[in-house]
Amino acid sequence: MNRPDYSPLEPIAALSTPWGQSALALVRVSGAGSLGLLEALFEPPGALRAAPGHTVVHGRLRDPAGGEPVDEVLVIVYRAPRSFTGEESVEICTHGSPLIVGRLLDLLNRAGFRPAGPGEFTLRAFLNRKLDLTQAEAVNEIVRARTDRARALALHRLAGSVEGRIRELKQRLLELEAAVEVRLDYPEEDLPGELAPEAELDGLEAGLAGLASTYRIGRLYQEGVTAVLAGRTNSGKSTLFNRLLREERAIVSEAPGTTRDYLEGGIELEGVPVRLFDTAGYGEAGDPVEREGQRRTDALVEGAQLVLYLVDAAAGLRQEDRLFLERRSGQPSPAGHAGLLALWAKADLPGVPSAPAGFLTVSAATGRGIGELAREMGARILAGVGPASGEEAVIDSLRQKKLLDQALSCFREFRAALRAGTSLDLLAVDLRESLEALGRITGEVVTQDILAEIFSRFCVGK
Ligand SMILES: Nc1nc2c(ncn2[C@@H]2O[C@H](COP(=O)(O)OP(=O)(O)O)[C@@H](O)[C@H]2O)c(=O)[nH]1
Ligand SMILES: [Mg+2]
Known part of the structure; x- marks a missing residue:
């Protein structure tokens, strides 16, 4: 210590x-x-x-x-x-x-x-050892939490969820290290050939990687994502924006080009804070203000994790719509999430054709499809991350993430060296570095108590 x-x-x-x-x-x-x-x-x-x-x-x-x-x-x-x-x-x-x-x-x-x-x-x-470092950090994270989910996860950290997980991983690493040390100290003893079963090494690596990967979830619940409504003028973006926000924020009008700058509002989906943007629509830009509005829309679309592209069902799918959708579909946005949702909007209008394949049918006027849209948005936001139940250990600290990555890379080096038949004393170094990184996460430096730990676990002195 x-x-x-x-x-x-x-x-x-x-x-x-x-x-x-x-x-x-x-x-x-x-x-x-x-x-x-x-x-x-x-x-x-x-x-x-x-x-x-x-x-x-x-x-x-x-x-x-x-x-x-x-x-x-x-x-x-x-x-x-x-x-x-x-x-x-x-x-x-x-x-x-x-x-x-x-x-x-x-x-x-x-x-x-x-x-x-x-x-x-x-x-x-x-x-005074009332808290470990992950819990001390959680005190601050609770105060900073912007959503209920982020607060719940921080509260679990305060109760020791991360500390407990680290302690468990550390324990398993210590046992491994003890096995190495024993072989170093008693090379003449007849010890079983394998240091540890391959499954245990896989499990440890997955444990370290798993905890490190929860940083993305932690960040997601804390920082949230950006979603942008885009589409031709008059496609119903502002109406949908108001519907999703459940308030009359944006001016809705049948006159094209009503929204000339963007508007921002906040909603929460699946516990994730979402910054929602209503934008100036694409179409003939009559004046410099409209051109600037469309330029801003492009910039927002570029940086968004999720883009909702509206097509007015009555007007039908036009060439520009196709171009936009082709250009963006399946392309991960620079922010990392592959998120493009095509919406067949104003579906309540009489006589409109049914939606082309891949479109979600919605009507902001009647509310049709809005529940499905919200669910789909939530699913896209959590895609590849998975919802946090609120029970598990989830980290929300870059410091912890970096140390976990360090512990993981040292552990991988250890495994590579083990496979390569590297000498035991070098293996021990990699393990110790991995342990030290974990110890720094909770605020302990473990090198001093390793010996005591080893001998409390292994009785080979007889
Ligand atoms: N029937 C119907 N009309 C809509 C719907 N959404 C928008 N509109 C109408 O379409 C026109 C343009 O809507 P707006 O939201 O301003 O479109 P924006 O230019 O894309 O922001 C307005 O007259 C709206 O009342 C809808 O779901 N159903
Ligand atoms: Mg508008």
Whole structure:
């Protein structure tokens, strides 16, 4: 174990709720001696010192230099190590006035609390081994989550989903390493020929690759995708845009060229945030504004993960439509997802022919086909990624992804070397590097405890 030593534990204080007027505000302090320091500001005297951990004390805060009380408060007392940070710590619940909070922070400062740096409470929780690094990162990811699914996945990480998965992979790597070390240490012993069954090596490699690949899912739920409505003018894009957004955002008109710039709205499909764009339609560009509008449409289409191309069923499929669809169909967009959906729009109009092969039939006016469209969009977005059930370990941190890739490539090198009959000491190096990368993910450096681990697993000393 090689976490940086963290000895000073100096008391820190910070506002944990947003600045501004609110019903209540929460100021948090942590560090050895916090209760004693706070005692000087608190009445009734002695109440904090006497309070057991995990209790709430009612009282008033007062400037020891004199004057009226600052506020009537409730404080939650945590005694080390049973707190979020693992330190003695207090949460002070004041009335939600910036004036009160400002006075309180000033008082705390003068009483000996230093303003906390960003994430310092969580940092202390990690240093005090309350959390591993994946959990510490999850604290931030929960706050940042933009969809319910992203929040649920981050909450699982906080509960240790990734940490547990890494621990399990690490354990299997350690067993492998132990087998190598044993052969190095006792070359004369008659050990069974194989280091590990091929199936176990395959499983480990798949485990590492699998966890690394969940980064795409994590990003998808957090960052989302872009979907663009494109098509000739008057094909019904703005109407469909409004229908998908469930609001009257875009102006709909039978006059072609009504939408001259693009509009953006946000929806959620299968738990993935989708930025939906309504664009200026293709057609004869009468003036420079329309030409610029169409240029912007092209740029959006280029960068989108999903393009919905509308064809007015009454007008029928024209040459330009065919060209657009041929040019784009099956082509992965630069952003990576092969996503083009052809829509046979305004299908409610009387006497329109049925949709050509490959088209989805929709009517934004009546709502026909909109449910299917949403499902198809969701399926395309998740294509090749698969929905996350919310139960599994999914990573959402580039740091973790890079270290997992590193662990995986070291492991692959190990396997290649093993096949090539490389000497055992070199094999051990690859394994150790793989382990170290995993250890860095959770915030541990494993090299020091490898020996202990080896001998606790293998009893060959007899
Ligand atoms: N009957 C019918 N008319 C539609 C439908 N969608 C759009 N329209 C009409 O088609 C015209 C152009 O629609 P709009 O959404 O502005 O098309 P855009 O130019 O592609 O944005 C308007 O008169 C709409 O009312 C539909 O699903 N059914
Ligand atoms: Mg429009």
